[in-house]
Amino acid sequence: MADITASQASKKPLVFHHLEDSRSQRILWLLEELKVPYELKEYKRIGGRAPKELTAVHPLGKSPVITDNGKTIAESGAIVDYIIKKYDTNKTFAPQTEDEELQYNYWLHFAEGTTMTPLVLLLIFDTASKTVPFFVRPLVNGIFGAINKQYTFPECKKNFGFIEQTLQKQAFFAGDRITAADIQMSFPMEICDRAGVHEQAYPAIYAWRKKMGARPAYQAALQKTSLAYAYKL
């Protein structure tokens, strides 16, 4: 017993570095779903950007990032993968069948690899438009509008159309039960309104959002941080 107590005392919990208004909120939610013990470190944005302190955690100075068992792990898809493999030994949020695993991996990569690119572009144009002098703003907005018409909106429409089709066929991203792929996909699903995704045209997306937002662990994650939550389901 003495040994077990010593070992427990020396074992440090996972540290989760949470940046306000950011993609890191889904890791907080995943930790809550799995009831993983963690220490929460919160970071406020300065002038819209991540504070310099985060570069002491990881050279890229971004969040989400976790430190666990002497290792620093960044990149949301890789963090989800790590947490699931290490802490979800009962496979409650991990894929259970070969088919689930294929779909799970697809969406784990798709979230950041495909959906976020046009969504980040929309955000950059929005920010840039607000910072130019007012007298060139119509022209600048015309240029951004042309890129959005040619690239950003059609890409978003294609991506969210495909997501809608998927969620009309099955209740969750990897099949008929919730997995961590749903949590990884939550960030683009939270911000897709700005890309012209509306409830009338995308009913399955909105039904999924309502269902996910009502989960006790999602609500608990909201309560755990004192910082602004970027978007809410």
Next chain:
Amino acid sequence: MADITASQASKKPLVFHHLEDSRSQRILWLLEELKVPYELKEYKRIGGRAPKELTAVHPLGKSPVITDNGKTIAESGAIVDYIIKKYDTNKTFAPQTEDEELQYNYWLHFAEGTTMTPLVLLLIFDTASKTVPFFVRPLVNGIFGAINKQYTFPECKKNFGFIEQTLQKQAFFAGDRITAADIQMSFPMEICDRAGVHEQAYPAIYAWRKKMGARPAYQAALQKTSLAYAYKL
């Protein structure tokens, strides 16, 4: 024996759908490295875009995409993961240790999740700049230049600075031996010149590029396709 022959005869090889000038070239290379039998289907771009035929393979109509054993698998990181798990049973390109696996997963997600976003932005600005009437081009380039100065170039500098540091410490992305993470990272590494990455400032990146480009399987992949290769290592 009869059963084995029958089973072999009915077993269709993996089909690899390759779009010219695209990120799919790394999957071709990975298949060559692992000597996986595959059927190559080639697709030419029409007006710079993927042809409609690809939507018959996968609703998003993009490449890379593979069909294997009745399944269609898209998203480059997920394809790499699938091929490695199914066909690299000797773990020649798979991670072998826990530490390698952590690094491998990180770069598998980082390639599309982090490096490609600012690189795609550069490509979009470049394309947009060429399509506007010449008399507004200086103004348009001024706006794009401001976004590049504020966001795109600093992001690329941060990302490739971190990659340079990594490759100065170790020979490959996941450690001291090559893994599929190197192949997944090859696309941003091939196009990073356009983001201001030069040999003098990033010697480890250039040394890695030369080493990877000289691999027989990389050269074999180049020979296998009749289509333009986007970039060469």
